[in-house]
Amino acid sequence: MTCQIIENLAEVADRYDALFCDVWGCYHNGLTPFPAAVAALQSFRAGGGVVILLTNAPRPAPSVQAVLDRMGGPRDSYDAIVSSGAACQAAVASGRYGRRINYVGPDRDLHMLQDVGLSSTPIEQAEAVLLTGLRDDSVETPEDYAAEIAVWVDRKLPVLCANPDLVVDRGEQRLWCAGALAKACEDSGGNVVWFGKPHLPVYDRCHEIIAEMDRQIAPSRVLAIGDGIITDVPGGIAAGLDTLFVTGGLAAGEFGPDVDHPDPTLLQAFLNAEGLAPRYAIGRLR
Numbered sequence: 001m002t003c004q005i006i007e008n009l010a011e012v013a014d015r016y017d018a019l020f021c022d023v024w025g026c027y028h029n030g031l032t033p034f035p036a037a038v039a040a041l042q043s044f045r046a047g048g049g050v051v052i053l054l055t056n057a058p059r060p061a062p063s064v065q066a067v068l069d070r071m072g073g074p075r076d077s078y079d080a081i082v083s084s085g086a087a088c089q090a091a092v093a094s095g096r097y098g099r100r101i102n103y104v105g106p107d108r109d110l111h112m113l114q115d116v117g118l119s120s121t122p123i124e125q126a127e128a129v130l131l132t133g134l135r136d137d138s139v140e141t142p143e144d145y146a147a148e149i150a151v152w153v154d155r156k157l158p159v160l161c162a163n164p165d166l167v168v169d170r171g172e173q174r175l176w177c178a179g180a181l182a183k184a185c186e187d188s189g190g191n192v193v194w195f196g197k198p199h200l201p202v203y204d205r206c207h208e209i210i211a212e213m214d215r216q217i218a219p220s221r222v223l224a225i226g227d228g229i230i231t232d233v234p235g236g237i238a239a240g241l242d243t244l245f246v247t248g249g250l251a252a253g254e255f256g257p258d259v260d261h262p263d264p265t266l267l268q269a270f271l272n273a274e275g276l277a278p279r280y281a282i283g284r285l286r
Contacts, residue, residue, distance in 0.1 A: 001277045003245070005264060008286050009040040012244075017217045019044060020206050020241065021078075022197075022226035023055040023064070025249035026285050030170030033073045036286035041077040050215060051078045052206045054224075056196040056231060058132035058162035058178055059085040059109055080209050084196025085112065085132070087205070088162035091195070092116055097158050098127030104148070105132030105162075105178065112162065123151060128158040131182055137175040142184050149181065153190040164196045164231055169250065179231075197228070198235030225285060227251070233278050243278040245271075246285050259283055 006012060019041070024030060027037050041051050057064045061081040069075075092101060093116040103113055103120035109132040113119060123129075129152055134140045152159055161182035167174050186192045196202055203224075210217050224241040226232020227249025236243035247255050247262040254270050255262035260283035267281055 001279075003267060003271055003278055003281050005262060005267065005281050006244075007282070009044065009244075009282070012223070012280060013044055013047065013049070015221070016049065016223040016242070017215075017221040018050040018052065018206075018210060018223070020052050020054045020082075020203065020222060020224045020236070021285075022228065022232050022246070023053050023057065023068075024165075024168050025227040026225055026246050027053065027077075028068075028071055028073065030168060031071070033068075033071055034284065034286075036284065038074060038077045040286050042074070045076065045079070050210060050213065050217065052209060053078045053081045054197065054202060054206060054226075055081065056084045056163045056165045056177075056179075056228075058088065058105065059083065059112065060089055060115070061086055063111070079213070082202055082205050082209065084164065084202060085109075085162050087202060088112070088130070088160055088195040089116060091160060091193070092118070092130060097160060097193075100125055100127045101160075102126035102129045102157075103132075104129060104135070104145075104181070106135055106137070109133065109162075123148070126157060128160060130160050130162065131178045132162045133178045134176055134181070137177070138173075140176070142176055142180045145181050145184070149185045149188060149190065152185055153188045156191060159185050159190055159192045161192055161194050162196070164194050164198070165228065166230065167250065197226070197231040198238060200235075200239055203235065203239035203241070229274055229276065233274075233276050237276065237278065242280070244280040244282060244285075245278040246283075247281050248284040 100121040224236025227246040
């Protein structure tokens with residue numbers, strides 16, 4: 001199927017009653033919100049639509065909202081936030097992976113354990129690993145974790161990955177995410193438990209939130225939006241949703257020199273190579 005390139009969300013907005021919109025790369029660049037994206041979401045909501053921000057952030061929704069508040073992301077641009085971190089934290093709290101959890105990630109996300117009454121257990125006594133990211137993503141790479149990953153694999157520990165993303169762009173800097181470590185573990189034969197996109201439970205949670213708002217919206221009236229060709233696009237398609245691929249995000253360099261206007265031939269060749277068929281594409285969400 002040929003992917004339709006659109007100039008702005010308004011071109012297709014009347015076909016949908018809800019948006020499941022990615023955050024990093026679509027709503028903001030890790031430092032500041034994109035004004036055009038914010039305006040597009042505000043306009044959609046003003047017309048009666050529901051906007052759920054669906055993020056692979058390795059932290060619960062209130063923490064994601066606090067980050068957006070600090071950035072200046074207006075609360076009238078979305079109705080709710082669904083995060084992979086919330087799903088992962090719920091799994092930790094359930095105790096199904098034990099109570100002795102070794103934490104791997106930056107100090108700012110230690111609350112993923114602390115919020116549910118736990119602290120990090122040394123790896124020698126751990127029953128599982130909670131992985132939210134690299135400890136210092138400004139200087140570290142997945143190779144720095146090779147020895148730790150070998151221990152996870154050797155001990156057959158469940159590795160709970162709170163963020164399936166491989167990389168993100170913070171401003172102009174590309175940074176490694178938890179998903180890169182989890183993939184290295186899985187490729188070595190490790191036991192990874194994935195939370196977030198492209199896995200279907202987070203999409204189910206979005207539908208549940210819509211029902212909790214006393215709205216009845218069929219999947220055919222939901223548009224999934226994202227820039228991740230490994231997470232957002234296959235996740236939206238697998239969930240049975242029309243999908244809008246934001247080409248100016250992680251894969252921006254693949255579609256010609258004009259980021260706002262992806263080259264149709266390059267775009268179609270890229271999607272064919274990935275074996276994916278989103279319904280729409282747009283340079284940047286606007």
